Amino acid sequence: MSPTSPKAFPVSWDQFHRDCRALAWRLAAAGPFEAIICITRGGLVPAAIVARELDLRLIESVCIASYHDYKNQGELKVLKDIAPSIKAIGDGQGKGVLVIDDLTDTGKTAKIVRDMLPNAHFAAVYAKPAGRPLIDTFVTEVSQDTWIYFPWDMGLAYQAPIREGSAG
Ligand SMILES: O=P(O)(O)OC[C@H]1O[C@H](OP(=O)(O)OP(=O)(O)O)[C@H](O)[C@@H]1O
Numbered sequence: 001m002s003p004t005s006p007k008a009f010p011v012s013w014d015q016f017h018r019d020c021r022a023l024a025w026r027l028a029a030a031g032p033f034e035a036i037i038c039i040t041r042g043g044l045v046p047a048a049i050v051a052r053e054l055d056l057r058l059i060e061s062v063c064i065a066s067y068h069d070y071k072n073q074g075e076l077k078v079l080k081d082i083a084p085s086i087k088a089i090g091d092g093q094g095k096g097v098l099v100i101d102d103l104t105d106t107g108k109t110a111k112i113v114r115d116m117l118p119n120a121h122f123a124a125v126y127a128k129p130a131g132r133p134l135i136d137t138f139v140t141e142v143s144q145d146t147w148i149y150f151p152w153d154m155g156l157a158y159q160a161p162i163r164e165g166s167a168g
Pocket residue numbers: 039040041042043064065066073101102103104105106107108109110131
């Protein structure tokens with residue numbers, strides 16, 4: 001799906017913070033975790049909020065870029081791998097490690113990281129049905145034909161009145 005999808009799910013900063021707190025509450029029951037790995041760039045923001053709530057200070061990133069236009073997700077490329085010291089935590093397969101992203105859509109991004117650390121706990125704030133099986137904990141599910149608009153991608157803009165010419 002793309003920003004031209006029929007359904008829009010705009011998220012304000014306030015709503016996003018609230019949803020990240022709800023995610024942290026669920027993760028508090030699923031832990032304990034020794035470290036967080038955020039999937040950049042979208043995972044950086046929820047990771048900061050969850051790290052604060054769960055008092056986690058060991059934060060790593062895995063940097064994945066998808067080369068896509070507004071219609072199609074292109075090839076995914078790992079720009080930065082997970083550090084060996086983080087991979088070595090627990091059983092060396094991700095046990096005790098929390099992986100966070102802002103959302104899962106097709107699940108392709110989560111699958112790449114799942115293949116790196118199969119026993120890690122995967123969390124996303126929002127999930128679409130195709131990506132849901134890759135995620136252990138999420139807050140809100142939206143339909144596959146919905147596009148989620150994050151607060152960092154939006155700005156205040158004039159809204160036309162619902163009823164045109166209502167001043168006259
Ligand atoms: O489940 P998928 O179909 O793989 O899509 C989900 C991914 O897409 C978005 O990231 P994007 O690649 O747009 O990059 P960004 O996080 O740097 O904005 C989002 O932040 C997820 O990481």
